[in-house]
Amino acid sequence: MFYAHSTECSDARDWQGLADHLQAVADLAAKRAARFGWESAGRAAGLLHDLGKYSPAFQRRLSGSGERxxxxxxGALEAKTRFPDGLGHLLAYAIAGHHAGLANTMTALYKKLVTRRAPARAARIEACRATFASMLHETRLLA
Incomplete structure (x- = not known):
């Protein structure tokens, strides 16, 4: 089981499951984006925003490892892959900045995405993508 958020409870019995979290955020983002006709884009952003939480490193962090x-x-890279047109860039921009804030330019986003493609990080990202793809297939999301 993969988790999105932890609590004080170390046995994970009340931790939020990652698939549940992604679906809840996707539903909320779709509802808000529907106001301006972008419901599908909002849903995609919600599903992809925490893709990196499928990594073993993030799961260890939830258990208290303290690693960054x-x-x-x-998720930003997956958005660019799944939506190669301008929509992919917009989604990647929002996803990449969903905690740290939005970059000042698309150039800053590009630099972040390109520098993240170092071999070790690329392998971790690919593992997240594979797990996420499996979850999407099981739940029929982003079909």
Missing amino acids: VDHSTA
Whole structure:
């Protein structure tokens, strides 16, 4: 089981499951984006925003490892892959900045995404993508 958020409870019995979190955020983002005709884009952003939480490093962090984990770049890269037109860039921009804030320019986003493609990070991101793809297939999300 993969988790999105932890609590004081160390046995994880009340931790939020990652698939549940992604679905809840996707539903909320879709509802808000529907106001201006972008419901599908909002849903995609919600599903992809925490893709990097599928990494073993992030799951260890929830258990108290204290390691720093970039959990937004994987989702930003996936958005650019799934939506290669301008929409992918917009989604990647929002996803990459969903905690740290939006970058001042698309150039800053590009630099972040390109520098994250170092071999070790690329392998971790690919593992997240594979787990996420499996979850999408099981739940029929982003079909």
